[in-house]
Amino acid sequence: MKFGTKAIHAGVAPDPSTGAIMTPIFQTSTYVQKSPGDHQGFEYSRTHNPTRTALQQNLAALENGKHGLCFSSGLGAIDAIIKLLQPGDEVISTNDLYGGSYRIFTKVFERYGIKFHFVSMDDPATIETYINERTRLIWAETPTNPMMNIIDIAGIGAVAKKHKVMFAVDNTFATPFLQNPLDMGADIVMHSVTKYLGGHSDVVMGAIIVNDDQLAEQLAFIQNACGATPGPQDCFLVLRGIKTLHIRMERHCQNGKTIAAFLKNHPKVEKVYWPGFEDHPNHEIAKSQMRDFGGMISFTLKGNDMKDAIKVLENLKLFALAESLGGVESLSGHPASMTHASIPKEEREKVGLVDSLIRLSVGIEDADDLKEDLRNALNMI
Known part of the structure; x- marks a missing residue:
């Protein structure tokens, strides 16, 4: 079954009592x-609900997995994964990751004797230089949040x-439409379902998919x-959102490419982070493991002045200034003071997350309107 067909049909069936084509709440x-x-x-x-069961089956099918489990948030899903470990165990994590993941690792689980590198x-x-007899888990995001780094899933899977x-791979930015980490050697795939899978900024949820x-x-x-x-109710909303995931992702990718090119050629922009550029680090890996390059973009301003970044963000109209990502509407954010504020400044800057960095979640509006919105805001500095 092809992806678009799975998005609509996998794991769901008409209600046997009424024939309702939509999964009942x-x-x-x-x-x-x-x-x-x-x-x-x-x-x-709490144990089982038919609406949740249908969603879990659907998500498992989309990731080419056997088992799906849904949680009340993405962090709830991460919490469950780390609870597989014991005091004294060690985790190797990418150093460029969502601030909430960093926070739960360092502020919650380190207190219980789990060490994170x-x-x-x-x-x-x-x-391999960090692996020892206490290492139990490797945690990766790809593309990473917010620097859009690409991690070789098959390569790390082999290690x-x-x-x-x-x-474990956090596949939130790519979604199963763009890549399937289980097929490349991952044991666990995690999603913040809140983002692209739900797709309409109206639900908070997390998910885990495994084969074992x-x-x-x-x-x-x-x-x-x-x-x-x-x-x-939340499970119903996500089931409804997933039915258009493939269509939405195609538009997110198209718009992402257009906006990335616009920003790269803008005189006030210093650097654009988007894996579709040939000069992006590990671009060839992205080409080999992703079907397209997504709608997430980060960029910095010349001069690296936080005041300029804030001025741009305050003057955007279509790119709403808000936490989260992956909805049909475009969003903008300032990671240093919003999504990644829990990470110390010196740690943020080690991976390039400077004060002028702006993160965009490019929606599915008309790309010309999005370019004009960015042009007007950039002209304010």
Whole structure:
């Protein structure tokens, strides 16, 4: 089944009681049992809910995986993954990652004796120097947030397999439309479903997809025992959003290419970070593991003045200044003071996240209107 067909049909079926083509919202906390223990798979909605089950099956199919699990947020999904570990275990993470991921790693789980190494993952071979007998997990984003670095999934997958270490990929920026990490050696794929999968800025959710039965069982236990599960209304909204994922992503990619080229040629822009450029680091890796280059772009201004960046952001009209990304509407942000403020300044700047960096989530509006919005805002500095 091709991706567009899977987005609409995988994991879902007409409701057997009514024939409804859309998965119903099973707004219930519990389920009547004919006899104690005779619950036909559903007993309590923290454990299972038919609307959530349909979404989990759909997400697993989109990632070419066997098991899908949904959580109340992307961080809820990350929380469940790290709870697979024990005190004394170590994690190797990319040093360019979402600020919320950095925060939960360093401010929450380090307190419980889990050690995190934040390293460059430009070359998979360098990761081996950090692996020891306590290493249990390699954590990667690709493209990374917000520097758009590309990490060789197959290369790191080979290193992880060699050393018998779990390998997890945050696939939020790319979505399963652009790449499928499980096919390239990842053990776990994580998504902030809030972003492109939902696609309409109206839901907060996370997801994990795996192939290994035992790993799925462990994660399902954590999902149920810790309770960070989404409600059926949110699951319905994401199922609805996913039906147009492939169409939306095509437009995000088209617009992203147009906006990246516009910014690269603008006299007030210092540097544009977008993996579709031939001179982007690891561009060839991006070409080999992605089907297109996405709608996420970061750029810096000449002079690197935070005041200039703020002025640009305050004067954008179509690019709304807001947290998050991946919706149909274009968004703009200032990572140093917004999404990545929890990362110390010296650590941010090591990876190029300077004070003038602006991150764009390019929506599906008309590209000419988006260019004009950026042109007008840039003219204000």
